Amino acid sequence: MFDDFYSQFKLNFIDENRWVSLLKGLGTTLEITFLALILGLVIGIVIAAIRSTYDKNQSSLKKKGGFGYVVMRILNFICNLYLTIIRGTPVVVQLMIAYFIIFANAKDGTLVAVFAFGLNSGAYVAEIFRGGIMSVDNGQFEAGRSLGFNYPQTMIHIIIPQAFKTVLPTLCNEFIVLIKETSVAGYVGVMDLTKAGDIIRGRTFSAFMPLIAVALIYLLLVIILSSLVKRLERRLRKNER
């Protein structure tokens, strides 16, 4: 049994330097995840800012009327449309639309994947942030305004620091999902971790070793990420008492 295990291990990872392709795949997965994460955060913050500003100031804007109200309504509508489309379609389909239709002329599949996953993640991050902002008690907001802060100042100094703590666990969850979601990048010819394992499987025709190895690597990534976030959370909680 152990001999068999060893020969399988050798066949799947050592022969023809197959482990190198796993390592390269891991690099691609990390690259896509990291860049998509940043893109998603940027998109998410912008959209959450627009949506929550609209939600919070709807009545006062309406009273004032005029140009500002119209602009906010249009922006809010665009954001809603984006959220509906992105959250209403599977990420694989979005990825293939990006690769075969939107960026039909792009040569680098990795960049297209970054774009697709970033755009996808942005929608979820936006709602997470908005939820966080809306969850901060309105009294906090009113207190800020009565101290003489204007709307952006209240947001930056009072609301967002509190909201950030609330959203951190959910945000971490979204990042974990993102890491694993990138495993479909193989659909557009990108050599990510899953695809590297897939190709080993296609060459050696053994399912166990490559699949378990890929699973363990993802698991390890997620464990590392969640422990980092846990540490950050603990640090942020220090000043609570």
Next chain:
Amino acid sequence: MKKFIKILCVIMSVAMVVSLASCGSSSDDDTLTMATNANFPPYEYKEGENFKGIDVEIATAIAEKLGKKLEIADVEFGSIIGGVQSGKYDMGMAGMTVTDERKKSVNFSTTYATGIQSVIVKSGSKVKSVDDISTMVKEGGKIGVQQDTTGDIYASDTEENGGYGENNVIRYKNGADAVQALVSDKVGCVIIDNEPAKSFVAANKGLEILQTEFTVEDYAIAIAKDNDDLLKDINKALDELKKDGTIDKIVDKYIPSK
């Protein structure tokens, strides 16, 4: 950390036991399960809900000879041999070429068709023959293939072995995606079996197949190593079908030019 490793060991061993246990299982006696990748016209493809193609019809004829009911599982090409090996499917039939590497894992029936690996390019491409591919690759062009097919195996092999190197090949889940990538200039050429190549070229304007073929190879049915009885039965059925002209008739129906 120690606890974590312990848990990991338990998970690993459970997974191994499960995977070993599943080795022995095989499907019902009165059905013949065929694993294929139904995106490979004219050997196998779907028309509405039904499977069609040369392999499908030959498999139906074989099943009839064996007095069994044919069942088709549409899986990824790369999962076929693994599935056959583990007994999940009785046989794999997907325009599959006999290679030494594959022979290590499964047995192959006698050949029932000849396949040609062809090169598809855009009309007016710099790649005029198979020899031009290496020039194209040197200029930064990529080769599109269907993952795990022989075209992939040959093209992604090292240069000493007659390939073009891992980094110059982009692998797609199916042939149609590879051809789509060629249409939008993501790859400079696509290496794929000749018959599906013809279908793809017919369906997309501005593509053509190079006159010189990439390689010529034999198609056969993959059967698990420990399933000698089925191998014998299938070879016998294939033999009879060849003799009475059924196979020729099926191939002619899909590939009239022969």
